[in-house]
Amino acid sequence: MSSRTATASGRTGRLGRFLRDNGLGLAFITAFLVVLVAQAFAGHAAYNNRLLTDGMARAGLGDYITSSDFGVDVMENWQSEYLQFFLYIFATVWLVQRGSPESKELHKAGRESDEDQMVGERARDDSPGWAASRGWRQGAYARSLGMVMGLIFLLSWLAQSITGTAAHNERRLRRLQAPTSWSEYVFSADFWSRTLQNWQSELLAIGSMAILSIYLRQRGSPEFKPVGSGHAETGVEG
Template sequence: MTERREQRRGFWRENSLTLTFGIAFLVVLALQAVAGHAEFNEQMTVDGLQPLTFGEYLTSSDFAVDVSENWQSEFLQFFLYIFGTVYLVQRGSPESKKVHEAGIEDEQQQRMGDHARSDSPRWAGTKDWRQSLYARSLGTVMGTLFLLSWLAQSIAGTAAYNDQQLRQLEDTVSWAGYVATPDFWNRTLQNWQSELLAVAAMVVLSIYLRQRGSPESKPVGAAHTATGIEG
């Protein structure tokens, strides 16, 4: 019994970062649903229409577009950051590789092919398409998630936009028509600019500021010019 308890405690401790942020995500998503439902029904009441139940709101296009438009901007941020940091550097930032290491690096540095170790992922030691695919798998998956969430946003956005058009007794639009509207690009670009600003701020501020114990920060005593060093 004690051993099982220790195993559970060890699992939570070893995965605390993922579990904490995963739980926090679900809590915030639930709070967003509650707040969004209240706001949506306020507008429905103003328009003289029947409010939706909470369950109906969760399956509505309005809730779907609000969620997906945030997801796609987050995945875009990581997709651009993952590929951008291959070639782009920032002297003094722990978010950057050392200036002279810009590029894809050789197989020895990447522990690929003949340089793979016993604990390396199996595909890293191959010399065919599997190695090439695995070597780009993180960026590829992030890019795919961005495209899928962007597509979900555009589809849900079309439905939400058309619902609003019908309430105002105006003509509806097709998916292609909605993607060309200012409403779609306003929703999209306001999220993109905030994500790009956050990345730029993190890169620059981490040159001069520190957070003791965080791998996202340089050691407290590291020089401002030290690049690619984590705490």
């Protein structure tokens, strides 16, 4: 085998391993981008229908994806998703659900011991550096995922409120009505109707997952118990 062929084969092998080792993340990122593009095209068509109804000229795709209408539609979904993860991460520290693989074992409710969490003097050689440290570094790292999820939620919620204000005022101006301020919009029925309809669906979905996974199985998924496990087994994953 020539050196060029061997090099190409090695690159192919590394690419194959990379795709295998990161398949879950890559699949969802790809699916996200595909759906976001599809949303842009569908939203563009609906946006132009509203413009025509109001007697306005049609907008180009580029104008639509940089508009407040597209921005608020994207942000209101992002903030509800990250709120779901933020609440779930912190709720599962203290709350348990008997029989659910989404829950910790019943006796492990709470922050757990340093030994269980492998922090401080109980850290292993391959533990992250901040897990082995003391003080604020360990405390911050021990809560880093929840804090980042919470921060993304707050930023996307803020972005939703700003883009929502702009979109709301655009609709008002078409009807020759005076625009509203950001604070007025944030306390308006329109804002909370859009927000709460997303929150309730996310909370229902995560509650359903925790309860249905007590009795139902999905073979091979680490999110569920082994098919033959008992309904009362808690915190067991396949």
